[in-house]
Structures are given as structure tokens and as C-alpha cells.
Amino acid sequence: MRYRRDDVVARAIEVLDAHGLDALSMRRLAGDLGVQPGALYHHFTNKDALLAAIADEILRRGRRPAEIMAWDAEVQLLCLGLRDAMRRHRDGAVLIAQVNRADSEALERPLREAIERAGADADLARVGARALLRYVLAHEDVTDPDFARGLDLLLSGLRARLV
Secondary structure, eight states, X not given: OOOOHHHHHHHHHHHHHHHOGGGOOHHHHHHHHTSOHHHHTTTOSSHHHHHHHHHXXXXXXXXXOOOOOXXXXXXXXXXXXXXXXXXXXXXXXXXXXXXXXXXXXXXXXXXXXXXXXXXXXXXXXXXXXXXXXXXXXXXXXXXXXXXXXXXXXXXXXXHHHHO
């Protein structure tokens, strides 16, 4: 049976949820799909490419609908959406942090753009977005009230700098 790229990624997420990131391998995934490991290389050049596709799909599933709102409400929604997406899957935060360690631009961009719309210069927007992203990635297991309070503290600091 031939599998589409989306089918492979969906099955990989199921393996991730069932067994964790350390147990996710091209060989295991191929076995679960009933194909030879080489068949997966038709869709992914290597395991890193597969992990990047899994992380992208987890984040895509976690996105919330865009609405017109105040910049700080948008940033809060983006942070909560990212956290929810990471928590929805076993080792989701580890995977997303690992894949985005070298290049976090895709995760930072929407945060940075929202902060810039509030009137921040490029430097403040970049540093603010990076601080928010690092907070979310590092605190996926913190209780909801503590996470929300920490996020509010970061947003309060940004608001004060924008006055």
C-alpha cells in the first residue's frame, strides 16, 4: 500500500503519542505502516525532516482562528495555542523545541508582528517575541494558573515599555 505524506505524518504522531519521542524511529514507523523503511524516504530525506513535519503538523492542529483583537490579547492567544498544541501530544514540547532550536523564526514571527502592531520598534518586538516563546517552550508542564500568571507578567512588562 502507498501512503501519502500526510498519512505518514499522522501515523508518526500516533506513534509519538503512544511511545514517546525516543522510541520514534523510521524503522518503527515503517513497521507500523507495513512498509520497508526505505519507502519513507520517498517523503522524507531523513529523520530530521520527518520530525520537522511532525512538529509543523502539531503546531498547525493547535492554531486557533485568527480574529481582530488587541495586540496583547492576540499574543496571549498565540502563546496559549502553542502551549496547548505542545501539551496535546506526548513529548510534543520536546519535539517542537528540538526542531525549532536552530531556527525559531516561524514560531517567533506571529508574536513579533503582533508586538510591532502595538507600536514596538523592531528590537523590542524581537526580544519580546523571543522571551515569550522561550517562556512557553520552557513551561509546558506548569499548572494553568501559574502559566497564565507568568504570561501576564511578561505581557505587563511589554505593555509598560510601549507606553
